């Protein structure tokens with residue numbers, strides 16, 4: 001069963017081998033077909049001789065293609081089966097036989113093609129009466145030898161490469177669920193899906209495509225007119241030259257206008273596509289559950305939004321246009337070339353398979369390296385983001401060299417991949433250059449021969465100088481188009497790499513949904529925990545809540561106290577449904593949170609956290625973050641939160657910008673703006689995490705006053721750090737090690753003499769220390785009762 005879950009990379013031995021035999025089959029058939037006109041083909045079949053025709057090579061090529069194409073696929077199937085169980089004799093024997101078959105067939109064809117080549121060469125060199133074959137037939141013999149040789153080597157190396165499947169499989173099996181998912185996502189991220197991103201821009205693309213067709217047609221017609229000009233100049237009158245050049249100019253002008261249109265339409269479509277991808281991707285990120293952000297780093301996500309999407313920008317628009325343009329250019333040029341001289345075209349086409357294989361290989365190498373490059377760049381971005389956003393911590397701990405070192409490390413890694421890319425691109429360009437220039441030289445040589453024949457036969461045979469000129473220009477066109485296509489392939493592969501990451505994010509369904517569910521007609525603010533167990537998804541081995549049950553009636557104030565790490569904030573997180581309980585349920589007005597629409601209940605619940613995070617906008621916009629409020633409402637909320645006075649003391653009042661995360665405000669001011677932000681929602685349930693940070697007495701008094709005011713008429717759950725807050729609460733829950741250790745009013749709990757009493761004592765003896773910081777093993781001394789009395793008397 002496990003086998004069916006394999007995902008194998010596209011670039012692997014079998015695919016390479018199959019591509020090779022496919023190209024071989026096509027090339028041998030094409031070279032025979034392009035070798036001459038009908039009678040020629042006919043005679044090559046009916047009057048076949050080993051040195052006079054390549055008809056049998058075409059047949060061998062096609063038969064070999066059919067057999068080997070299948071054999072290589074089967075070979076891989078058996079190799080995979082052997083990875084499951086290496087000792088099934090039938091599988092072992094069949095695989096061995098198949099391997100032997102691929103070697104034997106490719107060797108046989110190599111031997112045959114070499115013998116044929118030898119015989120042809122011998123005939124050319126030693127038998128003056130021998131009538132040489134058509135040039136493409138000679139090329140066909142060379143191509144048959146070359147392909148058979150490569151196929152033979154490929155077949156021999158089979159076991160070596162098929163062993164790589166083991167690595168792929170092991171990787172696959174070792175991965176956890178996430179990585180399996182990632183592989184599936186990879187499969188989905190194919191070029192088809194990538195292109196579908198451009199669908200909504202079809203109109204622009206259509207306009208661009210029209211421009212492209214006209215521009216390509218003009219660039220294709222141009223060489224023909226070059227040839228006409230040359231022929232007109234050598235054989236005709238000057239007026240013929242003039243008119244031909246004029247037509248050529250008009251063709252160029254039309255082509256330029258069409259190019260302009262093409263470029264505008266495709267570039268604009270690119271920008272539109274990238275805008276849309278960014279919007280969709282941001283929407284996909286922002287709707288993920290909170291646990292997702294516990295695992296994924298901010299820098300990594302923002303990097304996907306910026307650089308990965310930028311990679312896609314051109315891939316699905318401009319690059320498509322290039323692709324079509326070059327394909328068009330190649331096809332069109334070849335068709336025109338055929339009409340001019342089929343033999344010369346055959347010579348040119350003989351190099352196509354080599355270029356194509358080279359380009360595909362290059363593209364695949366580049367895909368991996370570029371993906372690594374992009375990843376390294378992403379990590380560098382993450383490091384930079386973290387250091388810059390925590391610059392105060394970096395500064396105070398003198399962490400600059402450390403930050404610099406980690407950033408340098410990531411940048412160095414990306415540079416390493418950059419270096420490999422540079423070498424690879426250089427080598428590839430060099431090789432493509434040699435091959436394409438070699439092809440040009442070949443065409444020129446053969447063309448020269450035909451022109452010479454034309455001159456010596458007085459124009460009855462061969463081709464004119466003009467045709468050769470046009471032909472050479474087309475050859476350049478085709479060579480250039482191939483070179484660009486090859487680099488385009490690299491770009492597409494890079495885009496595929498980026499799209500894998502983008503689609504994975506876009507397809508990810510949040511585990512805690514953000515919308516959908518019930519709305520309650522009436523909401524009173526009753527809150528209930530029913531045997532809630534909970535583990536954070538990022539740390540599943542640690543059960544944080546171990547069966548917490550309590551309920552709060554509307555309007556009740558409940559204080560959560562307990563040692564640090566006990567699970568107080570976790571309880572608040574579950575009420576906001578940032579996370580889903582592992583078991584048990586959290587209910588609002590008797591309905592489980594999982595059945596309610598988060599958009600509904602989050603309007604009814606407000607939260608003020610210990611270190612409130614404000615947005616880098618004005619105070620006014622921060623207060624009105626959860627609601628489209630009027631200026632009056634904003635001011636009223638600010639007054640209730642004791643914030644109005646300090647806000648109006650600023651020069652810009654409510655329009656004052658607070659800076660990133662509110663850095664331009666003091667701790668107490670931030671707290672009060674956050675309280676105002678919560679109050680403006682008029683929530684039924686208020687979740688408060690009291691600030692532990694030492695605010696000065698005045699500021700603390702103002703914040704406390706604001707909180708006291710905010711609590712009136714609401715169900716309030718407060719993580720309390722001050723004794724005075726706890727004393728005012730109608731219920732106190734002592735949370736210790738994920739359980740409710742004690743429950744009752746302040747007086748009841750003090751009377752009980754348990755953890756709570758220790759906490760109280762600790763606070764009193766520490767004179768102002770936070771109530772939650774008590775070590776559990778604090779030993780009560782003789783003065784306990786005295787101190788408690790003191791505590792009881794505290795107002």
Ligand SMILES: Nc1ncnc2c1ncn2[C@@H]1O[C@H](COP(=O)(O)OP(=O)(O)OP(=O)(O)O)[C@@H](O)[C@H]1O
Nearest residue numbers: 294536538539544563564565566567568569570772
């Ligand atoms: N996002 C998270 N991912 C994994 N574990 C977490 C996460 N948040 C908290 N924890 C763990 O859950 C446990 C309870 O944490 P919680 O923040 O609820 O404690 P607390 O009682 O509020 O503590 P404190 O008074 O110090 O704020 C701790 O062991 C903590 O390490």
